[in-house]
Amino acid sequence: MPSGSLPRSVVVIGAGPAGFSAAAELRRRGYQGAIQLLDPAGMPYDRPPLSKDYLTGGLAFPALAEPGWYGSNAVEVVPGTAVKLDPDNGSVTLAGGGELRADVLLLATGGVARTLPFTGSDLLHTLRSRSDADLLRSRLGPDKQLVIIGAGLIGAEVASSAASLGTAVVLIDPVPVPLVPAVGPELAAYLHSLHETAGVRTLTGLPIDVVRANGALSVLMEDGSALPADTVLAAVGMVPDTTLAAAAGLGVDDGVLVDAAGRTSHPRVFAAGDAVRRSSNGGLQRRTEHWDAAVRSGQAAAAGILGEEPPEDAVPWFWTDRYGMHAEAVGNMSASGTTVERGSPGPGYMVFRQKPDGTLAGAAGINAGNSLRAARRLITLGKPVEAADLSNPDADLRRLLRARPSKTD
Ligand SMILES: Cc1cc2nc3c(=O)[nH]c(=O)nc-3n(C[C@H](O)[C@H](O)[C@H](O)COP(=O)(O)OP(=O)(O)OC[C@H]3O[C@@H](n4cnc5c(N)ncnc54)[C@H](O)[C@@H]3O)c2cc1C
The missing domain is CATH 3.50.50.60 (FAD/NAD(P)-binding domain)
Structure with missing residues (x-):
């Protein structure tokens, strides 16, 4: 692929949330080249339902998209397992023989259960x-x-x-x-x-x-x-799957090392999702193992593949469900500061981590999606908030978002 030109083809290795999102984002950004999505499972599926309604039998198949989506978006799903990468010539060797080739390879191999x-x-x-x-x-x-x-x-x-x-x-x-x-x-x-x-x-x-x-x-x-x-x-966590990357000589340190646009140490290989670890400002970030981060890193890698700017980093967010309660957390609940509670434990209960300067570091709550979305935005914008507003269940965080000047205003 001549430098500066768009790749004619992309092979995505791993069709979990990161690999799927990368393929979808390439198309959303208007990419017209060939996209192959390689995974031993064949049809891409989502993982969060595996411990929730898929496990109880309430959901038949945790699809990431309708089956027709792949044809309409010209994304070819290839059932198979990559056993070797050759970054210099863009080839992927498959288990049982066979090979895929592309101008760009995207590693989205996730991880294995510890x-x-x-x-x-x-x-x-x-x-x-x-x-x-x-x-x-x-x-x-x-x-x-x-x-x-x-x-x-x-x-x-x-x-x-x-x-x-x-x-x-x-x-x-x-x-x-x-x-x-x-x-x-x-x-x-x-x-x-x-x-x-x-x-x-x-x-x-x-x-x-x-x-x-x-x-x-x-x-x-x-x-x-x-x-x-x-x-x-x-149920003791996961280990990033870096086998292919390490064997291909890519930079690996508890994850395939990537920059904000998913670039690895080889110009032809990108990586995204649970398998990666971001380097920024000369340092290494902590690896994330949450769905939203995986999706966003797939989207960032798609931008990188096209030579475009990746979206701004998002404040971390994850959710978890148990016994009919939907808990979510945004930002960093371990940051130094003070804790402010809103309501009492149960649906609608929220906890905020507030920094000494009045801005939010993190928020978590139960069945409180709208307020947590507003809290995430407050964190992004660095808006100071009054502890009294945080603790008051009648104070609409979305209103605080509109009303308060940010630190930089
Ligand atoms: C049971 C469970 C419940 C979860 N619940 C939540 C939740 O409630 N909230 C939340 O925020 N996060 C949750 N997560 C985490 C979230 O699902 C992951 O962060 C996300 O799936 C990571 O996406 P990924 O695409 O990077 O990796 P994965 O989803 O692991 O996908 C990687 C894919 O790569 C494929 N692959 C690996 N090696 C190869 C190879 N050599 N060749 C071809 N393909 C390969 C694998 O088969 C797999 O399909 C949960 C995870 C699990 C396991």
């Missing part, structure tokens, strides 16, 4: 793919016992889904209240309390192994106790 270094680690289930969810679902229901190791976002959601199917669930975490850095201690405590209310047993402790004896599983705890289980799920 597992635990147990001697019985092969007895553990994990949840990252649709087939993981299908297998897990077959193990849930009345008269089934599920032990979940890790009460973070995915562990908690699976506990909720499994309990709704009548499964007896024990949820273990080494800390008494998980998710404090993500949503603040007040909201984290309330969210965690929902488990016991729903009949899920929560346990603080450290599992050290899983063993099978007489056909039954036991989770062995550090304190010498043992928990019986039919199924044990390790």
Whole structure:
């Protein structure tokens, strides 16, 4: 591809939210070249429903787009797995033979579920793919016992889904209240309390192994106790999938290293999503593992591929659902400052992290989408707000957004 000209073709490796969004954004920006979307799963699908309504059987297929979208947008879905990249000649070797070639390659390989270094680690289930969810679902229901190791976002959601199917669930975490850095201690405590209310047993402790004896599983705890289980799920985070990038000699450090436009260390290769780690101003940012960040980085890489400016960075946002409650958080709930609460724990409850200069660093809440969107905007704009307004459930944050001058005004 001559430098400065548009690529004639793009192969996207990985059809999760990042890869799919990159393909969609290329078309939205008017790109007319060939786009191939490679994934072993074939038809692209979304991951958040895998611990929620897909796991309970309420959603048949967590599609990222209607099947007709791919044809209408001239995006070719190629079922297959990349086993090798050759960045210099733009080729991708496929498992079982075959090769794809393109002017530009986009790596959007996401990650794999982290597992635990147990001697019985092969007895553990994990949840990252649709087939993981299908297998897990077959193990849930009345008269089934599920032990979940890790009460973070995915562990908690699976506990909720499994309990709704009548499964007896024990949820273990080494800390008494998980998710404090993500949503603040007040909201984290309330969210965690929902488990016991729903009949899920929560346990603080450290599992050290899983063993099978007489056909039954036991989770062995550090304190010498043992928990019986039919199924044990390790919900202990994910590891970015950087295998292809590392083997191709691209810069990797706990993620494929990219700039704001998804450029890797090779001019022909871009990368996006959970697999990447951003470098900026000479430093490395923390990796993100949330849907919105994956989608936005796919869109940024599409801009980069076309030689256009990527959109401005967005304030981080994620959501999580459990027991009918929809919790969301924006910004940084661990930033230094003070906490302001609005309302009392339950639907509509919000917690704000306010910096000493009166601006917001983060906000989190339950069933409070509009207010959290306004809070996200307040963070973006750096608008100072009064703590009294934050704590007042009748003060409309959207009005504060319009009324208050920003720091830079
Ligand atoms: C169960 C679950 C629930 C979640 N819930 C939430 C939530 O409620 N809120 C939230 O904000 N985030 C949630 N997330 C996180 C969110 O789904 C991820 O951040 C997002 O999926 C990352 O998108 P991605 O495209 O980078 O990676 P992925 O979604 O992992 O997609 C990567 C794709 O690359 C493919 N691939 C990998 N290697 C190859 C290869 N060699 N060749 C071809 N294809 C390859 C994989 O098959 C996969 O389809 C959840 C994640 C999981 C697993």
